[in-house]
Amino acid sequence: MSNQEPTEQLDLAFVEETVQRVGAGKERVLELLQAIQGHYGYLPEEALRRVCELTEITPASIAGVSTFYDQFRHRPAGKHIIHVCIGTACHVKGAESVYDAFRTHLAIPEGEDTDARKLFTVERIACLGCCTLAPAVQIDGVTYGHLTRETVPHVLSDFLRHEQARTASSGKSHRLHPAKAGVRGEVRIGLGSCCVARGSGRLHSALQEALAQTGVQVPVKRVGCVGMCHQTPLLEIVQPDQSSYLYARVQPEDARPIIQRHFGVKGPHRKLTNAVSTALDRLLTDEKWEPVTRYSIHVRDQAVSDFLGRQIHIATEHCGHIDPTDMDEYRRNGGFQGLEKAIKELTPEAVIRQIEISGLRGRGGAGFPTHLKWSAVRAAQSAKKYIVCNGDEGDPGAFMDRMLMESYPYRIIEGMVIAARCVGAHEGFLYIRAEYPLAIQRVTEALDKCREHGILGESILGTDFSLQLKIVAGAGAFVCGEETALMASIEGRRGMPRLRPPFPAQKGLWGLPTLINNVETYACVPWILRNGAEAFANIGVGKSKGTKVFALAGKIARGGLIEVPMGISVRQIIDEIGGGIAGGLKFKAVQVGGPSGGCIPVAKDNLSVDYESLTEAGAMMGSGGLVVLDETDCMVDIARYFLQFTQNQSCGKCTFCRIGTRRMLDILDRLCAGQGESSDLDELEHLAKMIKQGSLCGLGKTSPNPVLSTMRYFREEYEAHVQGRCPAGKCKALIRYSITDDCIGCTICAQHCPTEAIAMKPCEKHEIDPEKCVRCGTCKSVCPANAVRVE
């Protein structure tokens, strides 16, 4: 902190105003830091010192907290911040190469993160939760997906162009209007983060414009995530006769023809409309397109019905049909009926009994029976209790909770109110990652409406039950997903886990009994109350009841968000829902459960997806990321990737996790660099055992799982690395690129090589200089003759 650049005398008036607005309690530290960084672009030391003068926050606390969370910067940043997502899905699709490309393109010197013009700062980010867009980056608020080294310059220029446009039209709001009831027919547009990132915002403007021009009177309704992220932007047309058509990957210029087609435009435009309509029909007949950039699909289309048919929507009920923050619509679709029943007809004991019968278990990963937690908090003797919703979904490769919060905020709140009443809590928090601004926005809006309509606050639904809920925005620390760390974070401390017991049910927030459940767990509760515990328990297998929401990403044809019954097989998810592996490659394994989970190999693809089977197979339900890997993925690299993640995210409290994971990573680094020794494999297993048994919290204890599971199923790949080979051709130090005789001398590779390792030799066979080659794979991806060989 001391080596920050000298700054002009800083205007600290903002700090004073912020403290006035936010408050001076110790627990306000994250909120204050976020506000200060939002204002100054970083955390100027003078501002932090001023905070200490004005509040109860001590220098030790502010310094400790502000250096704990990834979100905070102590050095000035460039005007715009580029967050390169290095989540699992992005990793397997080349995020590091994209990160390098940004740095190279912006000529950022080693050891720095900002370009010379102070225009862009490039940072890695654990996971943006846009796995289907992988590799993805976020520049300020704008998300770009499917990046390659080559598209990096275009992304930057596109961003700057739109930045100009935004500045020019500032003040002009594109606020969307909720649909009015009673109108026949409507246009539904997906506005989850993925959809927005893929241009649904622009599509929305184009639709409004098209409607205005054609005079069609039909409401445009925004809906939350429909789960089919691979197809976004998605547009669903509900015709006046209620027949529905789903268009995928729709571009703004398609808006008008689609409107004209479905809402029969009268007048002189008719002819034109028909012509366009025919064109659209041609698209539907699936004639050959090259390249396929967008297409339209009917909702009954075979692939899509598989995609949706295997699914059961409970946490994601009414997926794609309802406006996330339209309370009336939520109510019309059965919203708050569960709460009514729970609060007016049933005793708290009876509700807990229902939860018990339903068999609901924690959806955050460990699968602890929900009713036991509720009973424990209910039984705790205390005048004051808290309720917390864990929305700190930090697993790279997981975005279920983001989607649930963005799309069904009322459902989560309803679940929380039911739970709070059962355990006797009157105050609570929703802890949501700062990386999910849309989720925070939607939940905030939903909380406001709930307060207005008697769902929150005093005398809820006319009863004497009261509950106040607040949002706490996390600041980028994976470990805060661990419940004791999360509570420390809410209290305004570094997010360090502590020893359990005592469990939060006995000693939680500020030492008081606290119920803490995951987003998805709460989201299941209203359905159970409304449809009956038995209905829920009838779904699933063994001790795993109901459904689980998964984020399906990686090398899959149709990635997205799915909700499936427990007990479905891995193969069914991948083939029937996901449409198999993308690009005709072979399925190798699926990574389940992120950094705490493991890899299920193709040989076990009939494995039932439930808590027990996954654990048995060396993986873990985790929070529900499913990252599909194909034959080009190196399992040692995957293990190393996860360990790098946990190592980087370790809070640093206990020896085994802080140093142990680092030593494991050292070994994996050596293996991937071709410096492995045969004893390294035993050493990995030894360290894994020590870390599992000796770490303080769940994150440490489960951190060796990705290594252990890949060693269990892919030991031969580890052995190959010891011998200096990477069978998948992924580990850069172990592979060589060369050009075969198939080279047609087109020079494209030479033009694209970022390090000039290929000399331009028109019409001749090209050669790669191994000294200069950085093994980025660009030449292979651009070669039209498939003449680049990796060995």
Add this chain to the structure above:
Amino acid sequence: MSMPKITIDGREVQVDAGTTILDAAGKLGIPIPTMCHLQGHEATTSCMVCVVKVAGVNGLVPACGTIVRDGMQVESDSEEVFDARKAALELLLSDHVGDCMGPCQMGCPARMNIPLMIRQIAAGRLKEAIETVKRDIPLPAVLGRICPAPCEKVCRRKQHDEAVSICLLKRYVADVDLRSDRPYSPSLLPGKGKRVAIVGAGPAGLSAAYYLQLGGFDCTVFDEHDEPGGMLRYAVTEKHLPRDVLDREIAQIARLGVTFQLRARVGTAILIEEIRERFDAVFLATGELKAGDADALGVDASAEGVKIDSRTGTTSIPGIFAGGDVVRKRRLAVRAVADGKETAESIRQYLAGERVVGPMRPFNSRMGKLDDVELEVFLREAGPEPRVPLARPVDGFSRHEARAESLRCLGCDCRKTDRCLLRRHAETYDAKQTRYKAQRGVFVQQTQHPDVIYEPGKCIDCGICIQIASAHGEKLGLTFVGRGFDVRVAVPFGESLAEGLKTAAAECVRACPPGALAFTDRFAWE
């Protein structure tokens, strides 16, 4: 509330509700190692050296922070627990930047605490300096003249200019002592009623006699020559080693009550069987073996010399030990002196009926070679002057010269060698610093505080000092900066330790488990 009853290692104990496993074990007298735990402070559950197994719980739990439950069954002496504690220590050591002992001490065959001796010289505490020397070398005036000084070959100062004149400083300490009215003579332990025969009055034999006699054993030294000293007397020229120095130093040993039986060649004049009959143990230190010697002494030998266990000095015959040139043709007096001292310990163990394991080898963390930046850190502590030349070879250093030379020492040893819990437990658990391969961190020292030095590379990130500073109401205090592997304890806003610790410094030093926080003044502990 009822008092929970639990068992630890099969022993039952009843404690107050809310007691930790650690305290319950304390009540039973079961030792559980701890580092980051400090009575009266919230358990930091960081070092994990105190882990134990609780029946029915997955994995291991830290005893310091785990509250007992009635009926709990705890295991603290299983192999699983031992291995985990050892792993925790070895992981901490893999990230530990600093030496326990200085390279000179490691280079000295007798492991003399050279840095301490030099500091005592610098402080004018010569009485203490001779005690330090004689703890490991009973013939310092002799060795101060003839030792080739392997210690100086590894002296860190050499990386900058020239090694510290360790050997001459030792000679200075010894000479001052010998010239004094009452040369240093430590008191003897109570007599054990056991007799030890030492065959050979050379450096190995004399050394063994000195330490065994101090330990309460009756020693008789046999030698075939007219006078004691062995090779020191019969192979070193008078010019190199004036005989009065040798005589006076041997006289110091004789003064302890050691009997010398000269002109007596064991193996011929006196049969080894007779010796074995009259004595409880025998130390063979005859110097290089000649043909037929081994047979006469009745021990197994090779071309190199008498065969011994290198750790303990035991020969093929129980009760007969050997050391010095009789076991190897090295002809290094300091090695022979070290052998004598070390074998004396084996003999003590043998006579006490203990398992003979030889001397305890203290754990030593080692940094290896320093880069230039790190060397600068050490040079800051030392005087800038070049090596003091020996102006009068016959007289050795003057008081003034010795002091000037002593100030050149970089003080490479840790300020907490004897108080470091990491070192203590590493020894108990036989932990190895190099067990886990790792890139060594950079050695850094923060010296802005008037009384306290902070060496972050030795910190185990437990945060006990942070708690103490906060409890003291320090305005700035200390905090964790960063996260995970790179987390460090520091003063907020990059301020100096002097600003962070206005009143809590001494308490923090005392509580710091390793040597990360230490008193600048190395004598401050007294």
